[in-house]
């Protein structure tokens with residue numbers, strides 16, 4: 303169910319998702335900070351898996367640095383954008399594969415394949431069921447070579463506050479907000495998305 307919702311949401315929001323990380327200084331801060339740590343901790347070269355990489359912003363920047371990258375995402379519309387942008391950036395020779403698939407099943411890859419694995423922009427927060435999330439993390443670890451860095455970003459609990467302030471200000475101070483862990487975001491055109499907000503202990 304949640305995969306269906308994710309696909310539906312991002313197919314409607316595909317252009318917005320491509321622009322997301324550069325649309326304002328706040329979002330750009332996410333990109334710059336994340337990229338700073340990628341550059342710091344990734345090995346100098348090698349094959350990187352961009353799982354849940356969407357329209358490919360990180361794939362393209364890593365390819366420009368000389369990495370070989372495989373991009374995998376659930377949403378075909380985002381991968382179409384990625385194809386165009388990869389061509390535009392002239393890094394087709396570095397992007398080895400673009401795969402439509404779900405990161406909880408990476409059976410197309412052998413154990414210890416990648417020199418680095420990234421799963422950014424809160425992609426894991428779209429996997430609502432705990433067991434499926436754990437399976438995803440097992441898969442990300444399995445396909446990474448030993449001692450290789452794996453970067454996973456999630457939507458943190460504090461993001462409830464900004465999301466609520468922007469989208470549901472009427473709920474501030476209510477019991478709903480205090481109990482909230484999984485948020486249903488309903489957009490104007492009734493496209494529903496579920497996201498899970500992580501506590502540090504998660």
Ligand SMILES: C[S@@+](CC[C@H](N)C(=O)[O-])C[C@H]1O[C@@H](n2cnc3c(N)ncnc32)[C@H](O)[C@@H]1O
Pocket residue numbers: 305308312319323353354355356357358359360374375376377380403404405406421422423424425426428429
């Ligand atoms: C906010 S976007 C982040 C895209 C990219 N990682 C970035 O940081 O720019 C979240 C992405 O997660 C993808 N996604 C969600 N669930 C997924 C799953 N089970 N397998 C693969 N991709 C998934 C969505 O299609 C979407 O592209």
